[in-house]
Amino acid sequence: MKNIIILIFALVTISSCAQKKPNIVFLFADDAGYADFGFHGSKVMITPNLDKLAKQGVRFEQAYVSDPTCGPSRAGIITGKYQQRFGFEENNVPGYMSAVSAQDGIDMGVPVEEVTMADYLKKEGYATAFYGKWHLGGADKFHPTKRGFDEFYGFRGGARSYYPYKNPPKEILNKLEEGFGNFKEHEGYLTDVLAEKSIDFIERNKEKPFFAFLSFNAVHTPMNATPEDMAKFPNLTGKRREVAAMTLALDRACGKVLDKLKELGLEENTIVIFSNDNGGPSDKNASDNYPLSGSKSNHLEGGVRVPFLMKWPGKVKANTTFKNPISTLDLLPTFYAAAGGDVSSVKDLDGVDLLPYINGKINKRPHETLFWKKDARATIRKGDWKLIRFPDRPAKLFYIPGDIKELKDLASLEPDRLKEMYKELYEWELTLERPRWMLKKSFEKVDIDRMDKYWEIDKKKEFNVNQKIKN
Template identity: 70%
Template sequence: MKKLLVLAFAMYIPIGCVAQQKKVTSGTKQPNIVLLFADDAGYADFGFQGSKEMITPNLDKLAAQGVRFTQAYVTHPTCGPSRAGLITGKSQYRFGYEENNVPTFMSAVSAADGDEMGLPVEEITMADYLKQQGYSTAIFGKWHLGGADRFHPTKRGFDEFYGFRGGARSYFEYTEEPKEPQNKLERGFGKFKEHDGYLTDVLADEAILFIEKNVKADKPFFAFISFNAVHTPMDAKPEDLAQFPNLTGNRKIVAAMGLALDRAVGNIMDKLKELDVDDNTIVVFTNDNGGPSDKNGSSNYPLSGIKSNHLEGGIRVPFLMKYPGKLKSGIIYDKPISTFDLLPTFYKAAGGNLEDLKDIDGVDLLPYINGTNNERPHETLFWKRDARAAIRKGDWKLIRFPDRPTQLFYLPNDEKEMKNLSAVEPERFRNMYKELFAWETTIERPRWLLKKQYEKQDIERMDAHWDKKEF
């Protein structure tokens, strides 16, 4: 019977993954992995990022215990594509995941719409790789990588799922059918039942149950807590709102939502310590894109721009990593990294051979953080959305716009991207422009496109949050 089960599992593994099927057999105990992922949080909205308004003691403690990255980037400035890059360890543009997968009522213009927009089933996920290393895998919260059944987390390497397939939902129980069915709360596959209480707290509680179960079974685990906090709708608990008497409007609500997020993180971290596994657990905290300041009151200070554009405020995110025994505490790492680096970093820590990872763009970050490798993890990074695109090469960044000339910035002296140096550095400008186009010729066309009205809205939002820049 055991042989039949092994054969069935082997048949499930995607072609090309055979090399990863062996579980680690070395004497080193595999680390547990906890990925804490916020949604639409502002770059500045944490104590460890310098905020004097937000209350985030647990995340501040995590920052003090591990590494804080000052130039961490997402692979795209909106939710779905950003998640696709993170979970595959590669640039999602290479498989056509360029536009956000949106609810049906927003009217995508494509052969794929609504539930049919999702992470291609042939792509191998972070959970696939870790499961093949012997890990129990689970995701809690927002999926947003496809609503159709074939895209379901439990068919993409996750043993367990508690959350919602869509992009945004109420933090409180739905008392009637939601407008977008993808946002119903689901346990496992197809078991829909609403929660009691505030969702941010509930997701942490569910993750803790998963952690406890696997610690008891002495099995390494990967817990991906994909919070929808602090994405709209602006829902907060009255007692959390009361902690910010000097704030008003959405700024007050996002602060309360951030407080709940920090509390949830603290509960998970406390449980790891209580179970005596915190010293053998990698913990990462980051965010899916820049804060949409006009929607949820978030702040990306001192960066210009917001979610959905290629200014630093749209693509640079808070990022923390704790790995006891492997990374020193209180370290600041200031070279550019990307969220697609997490897959190879986790896989290597789990005992995997990096040579077995085929066709990815990420790198194992540990040698760079520890100083074994003093080069940059990435000399060049790219972003794209329709006619817009950006390239960061070294400390220089070029942004191509659909409605004005392309601009060039030197980030060390111009973090707000206010000084266009294209005329001062014509050769550099020309070479980077050509390199950006050359990269574009290597990627796939988008699998779906949104109506142009949304592109217009994004440009208007960018201009509104580009500090007093005149064109």
């Protein structure tokens, strides 16, 4: 009897320890504007749930993605390292690409040799699930359930209707899929459906640690908003009204998940992250990246700096800000360390565990240097200085703290710094793999033109503001 009691006590202790591992919920938006949230000062958007999350945790002032477009940004997040290191340099939307290797169409994806954040968390005993937009390869070998996720509900491609298709597309990329190969259109509005599916997963796994990656396609095109949500913005018109309504739905869906965690008593033992995959494409969905210049697809701050919130009760102080640059590459090591994994044993990551930096145990920047690259375009941020290399003009140099809009090119005033940073950028490029596919040059021109358009708009705005001040 004594031995039985000891055994029961041991099992209870093991179970208790296992439950000390925090649950992880990653709320991930798509193509949202930097300024389109109440916690970033928007007076137009209605985002009460995310605003509340910001007050309950840490808001990161300088959070960066590893690429200003959807697919590569996700590839960096899922692996915790620069996606260019395994050849995922360009977007993976068939039709936009020119293959330069054996990979083409749906065979473009994160190589199966790469270890994902779900792989790492499964090793630590987590139930794992992915909901929404995948965009990391359409072929079966890249399927989420073959990349560490126990469950999947969503679509493999980059964009689809928020409403069910009456005649689903023949290609598998943007069909709704549950599990592996079970294609069936949803009922209702997709943003709400994804939240409901995530909640179901949380309820079924509340007794053990879980990882839910909720990858919304909101607010990516097509511009599909419900009439009910549109009615909340009578003073807006056109795409701006639609993106406001779609953002409201995004916030509502996030709120449902957060409310469920609280209802189930899981809130205190759950890490919640909210972020976005790249800057908003203002010309496509009327998103607003103010006060940042640029947009999706370019290396200006408006293309690569994103909203980022983190809540972890008892671990990070509520209603605080973290001012130093971080990267979404940091998500994988942060999650893995929180799950009890030994990050120091993983030698092939570019991200870091953020917690020691947030709590002041490490009193320096998580990253002294950050890189971006797409074909001939490339960028390096070193400390507070940022160099952008272009294919059609001389490189520019900016001092970010004093010029967040990147309107004051200091290249001619800092020739030695320019040369040093240019060399470091080039040396980093020498460590990368050859791209597995390339963006068609016609689309590369679109990206450059988009950058110039919004850069010029910001220059004019700044000039007008300065003139008013003088007058």
